[in-house]
Amino acid sequence: MSTPIPVIVVGALGKMGREVVKTVQQAPDTTLYAAVDRKQVGEDIGEALGLGAFEIPISGSLQEVCVAAAQEKHPVVMVDFTHPEAVYENVRMAIAYGVYPVVGTTGLSPEQIADLAEFTDKADMGAVIAPNFSIGMVLLQEAAIRASQYFDHVEIIELHHNQKADAPSGTALQTAQRLAELGKTFNPPQVQESEHLSGARGACADAAIRIHSVRLPGLIAHQEVIFGAPGQIYTLRHDTSDRQCYMPGVLLAIRKVTQLKRLIYGLEKLL
Ligand SMILES: NC(=O)C1=CN([C@@H]2O[C@H](COP(=O)(O)OP(=O)(O)OC[C@H]3O[C@@H](n4cnc5c(N)ncnc54)[C@H](OP(=O)(O)O)[C@@H]3O)[C@@H](O)[C@H]2O)C=CC1
Numbered sequence: 623m624s625t626p627i628p629v630i631v632v633g634a635l636g637k638m639g640r641e642v643v644k645t646v647q648q649a650p651d652t653t654l655y656a657a658v659d660r661k662q663v664g665e666d667i668g669e670a671l672g673l674g675a676f677e678i679p680i681s682g683s684l685q686e687v688c689v690a691a692a693q694e695k696h697p698v699v700m701v702d703f704t705h706p707e708a709v710y711e712n713v714r715m716a717i718a719y720g721v722y723p724v725v726g727t728t729g730l731s732p733e734q735i736a737d738l739a740e741f742t743d744k745a746d747m748g749a750v751i752a753p754n755f756s757i758g759m760v761l762l763q764e765a766a767i768r769a770s771q772y773f774d775h776v777e778i779i780e781l782h783h784n785q786k787a788d789a790p791s792g793t794a795l796q797t798a799q800r801l802a803e804l805g806k807t808f809n810p811p812q813v814q815e816s817e818h819l820s821g822a823r824g825a826c827a828d829a830a831i832r833i834h835s836v837r838l839p840g841l842i843a844h845q846e847v848i849f850g851a852p853g854q855i856y857t858l859r860h861d862t863s864d865r866q867c868y869m870p871g872v873l874l875a876i877r878k879v880t881q882l883k884r885l886i887y888g889l890e891k892l893l
């Protein structure tokens with residue numbers, strides 16, 4: 623059997639990071655190389671997650687971890703589930719040390735993504751950025767693309783837990799972007815609208831698609847794409863009930879990223 627892929631998990635104590643740590647430890651072809659977070663530095667990551675000792679202390683320095691990874695014979699992968707304000711620098715750091723990034727953190731601007739793509743090209747390396755690693759969301763987006771051939775009116779509602787830092791969600795933005803790529807203008811105005819409360823009609827994304835963001839405790843991650851036409855409504859909805867739903871997609875990206883020679887945006891491009 624070949625050597626398991628060594629994986630650095632950044633944001634290892636977070637809601638997503640802890641799932642990735644467990645998944646990477648359990649999968650036969652991946653192994654946890656390092657766990658990075660800004661809390662509980664020095665504590666064993668397995669103990670910190672209530673999983674027993676892994677003999678891997680939490681590191682507070684991604685750079686130190688990358689310096690060590692750069693000395694390894696086999697390519698090392700970094701999985702980042704941190705914060706919109708941290709992710710760009712983390713990815714730059716990983717690429718600078720030849721560590722392959724798999725990024726789930728949302729909130730990167732289009733300019734930052736373009737910049738990172740240029741950086742991977744120069745380094746002759748691959749990277750994966752996916753705003754949503756669940757297969758259900760890929761299928762929802764594909765159904766939405768098909769429906770867009772027949773419907774001219776569409777709005778998106780995304781609903782998340784109220785610990786989420788960014789709005790709208792990266793997934794909602796990507797959904798709008800994928801519909802906009804069809805080259806069609808949606809939602810031709812029917813009347814002169816006036817907003818009596820700012821934001822009442824949501825945010826206007828690509829191709830005049832409205833996105834509405836709901837934040838409540840009790841939610842995890844949910845999205846509706848609602849198409850309307852005279853006499854009918856077609857609603858596509860995806861609900862997350864456990865963050866395990868993202869793990870097959872994350873594992874797929876870990877397994878494929880070292881074979882890539884450019885930055886890939888979106889899980890659908892790996893399927
Ligand atoms: N692509 C996908 O499929 C999915 C993407 N996401 C995205 O992933 C990101 C993380 O989500 P989630 O796990 O819920 O968030 P959490 O806040 O639960 O976890 C983030 C973790 O990263 C830590 N962290 C923040 N900044 C740094 C840093 N600079 N260095 C190291 N660690 C850091 C946080 O520490 P502290 O607590 O101190 O802030 C925390 O432990 C979000 O952008 C979210 O939108 C979420 C689900 C699925």
Ligand SMILES: O=C(O)C1=N[C@H](C(=O)O)C[C@H](O)C1
Pocket residue numbers: 728753754782786790791792793794842843844
């Ligand atoms: O913060 C979350 O939870 C999620 N974030 C991602 C996003 O912004 O789209 C993916 C998923 O919606 C969960």
